[in-house]
Amino acid sequence: MAKKSKQYLAALEKVDTEKLYSVEEAVALVQETNYAKFDATVEVAYRLGVDPKKADQQIRGAVVLPNGTGKTQKVLVFAKGEKAKEAEAAGADYVGDAELVQKINGGWFDFDVVVATPDMMAEVGRLGRVLGPKGLMPNPKTGTVTMDVAKAINEIKAGKVTYRVDKAGNVHAPIGKVSFDAAKLVENFATIQDTMVKVKPSTAKGDYIKNVTITSTFGPGIKVNVSTFNKA
Template sequence: MSRRLRELSKKVEPKAYEPLEALRLLKETATAKFSESAEAHIRLGIDPKYTDQQLRTTVVLPKGTGLTKRIAVIARGEKVNEASTSGADIAGSEELIQEIQKGMMDFDVLIATPDMMPKVASLGKLLGPRGLMPSPKGGTVTFDLAQAISEFKAGKLEFRADKSGIVHVLFGKASFPEDDLLVNLKALQETIDRNRPSGAKGRYWRSVYISATMGPSIQMDINLLRDLKFSDAA
């Protein structure tokens, strides 16, 4: 642990903070020399090795991510032109699949039309470990390219629980106002509740920690966040 992080950690008490207090502390401990993201690390009462306890979905952050996303689209025929005119940074068909196979990964989101998925399947070993493989649940397999591109550019994120049942996801920039971070975090919480796996038993939410990219972990009282009405956070 660096000296900077040790000093910042002294500001964090071993307790579960109420949401706005935790967000203020996150902003206070974001002291790196670059624009840090605000991250949430959420432990859920699920075991993803069972198919009915897996969580993979998307959330649209109302206040955006603060990131500029490069979007690639694999489609066929006129859909390639539609993707380009709708704001895709890269669009192509079989030739784009070949470029990716050769190591071209200059994108943050990959969208594919359903008719191209049999060919995109060959990229599974390359894209899967990076979390870039298109999927219907992630909203990245669709014929409605204009809407998908617009949503991801505006702040839509795909996330999943890892093998330990923990969700790691950013919810904005540490430089955002506290109220904007709260609105985004509330949207994330509601999405996770709405997509609770059918096989999840017992206590669903175990713990929530937030942090800036290079800051210390701050525990948040998840019950207070869940009880918060969205209108209160907006």
Template sequence: MTKQTKKQKLLAEKLGDNQQHYGFDEALAMLRELGSKKFDETVEVAMNLGVDPRHADQMVRGMITLPSGTGKDVKVAVFARGDKAEEAKAAGADVVGAEDLMEDMQNGNLDYGRVIATPDMMGVVGRLGKVLGPKGLMPNPKLGTVTPNVTEAVKAAKGGQVEFRVEKAGIVHSGIGKLSFSDEALKENFKAFTDAIVKAKPSGAKGKYVRKIALTSTMGPGLKIDTADVEGA
């Protein structure tokens, strides 16, 4: 019989069959107790929604700026020319280009958290649909990533803005900060994210919209959150 580690024993003692639902504060306290001492884990929230994203009127997608930031350094690429390219660089974009950037991405250099483009560059960016689309990086005017205001878009990406998009199984998830964040900061981010999902309820959603919520950390267990903790759920 395999000998349990101290962490496995603690998990078994704390969670049992893990059927319990927790309030946010209690769940966060448990993640802190069970967290790794070797690195700063990301705290993540996952929501199981009563939607089928295969239908256009049940898609849940958007952007939300987390009030306390994400704790991550987001690498931003911007497609722009001339003055707009200079604006993007001044705003802190990591890479700015046009055809040269397109070719670089076609060659597999896609280590970016956000791709932004000015409207006049979409003829170039459009050739990257099969490359950027599967990674969720394709610039989109509805999400504010196709915009003439590259300064605002770059600063938002760097300052805690996250994109959410429901997956095939009806699950939407996102990191909401680091375990090193204060309880208040993580709770503010949790509320901002869950509120955004509730407000993004599509017209085609039927029955109960927010079915399950879970909170976890990079190395931690998934803890079920009482949906009563989310307004409008």
């Protein structure tokens, strides 16, 4: 186990690791215990009672946070003709087709999100080995394979985040920065929470949301009282 820093241990002393905090208390404590020299990201982590090995329990999607993430996303769009012009007008950072495929295959990754029109997916599919491991492959479930490229770009720029359950049944998602007003972090959290409840698989048995933790980039995790949420 990696040795914890003195700053982390000092922050951890402020947290009752046995207590389940309200979301308002958890957000306040995350801001208080942050010791990063930069504007750290605040993240929520869910442990869900699902079996990711089952196709109908592979939770994946995207949601637009009402207060954004505090990060400006660089958007790359694979499109041709009028859709390429539409993407440029909507504020895409990079727009193209075959030349961008070649550039990415050469090791270029100066972007955060990839959007593609359906007709481009045969070409984009050649990038699966390099985009897939980085979580950058366009997917209809996250709204990044679409003919409405302008809407996709606008949502991403406004604070759209993607989520996906991992092999252990966990979901992680950013809800903003520690510099955010606490009420805005709470509102962003509520949006993620509502989404997690709505995407509960009908085949999931037992407790669905087992625990929820909020943390900053380097800070300790703060457990949130799930009993105050809508029952899933």
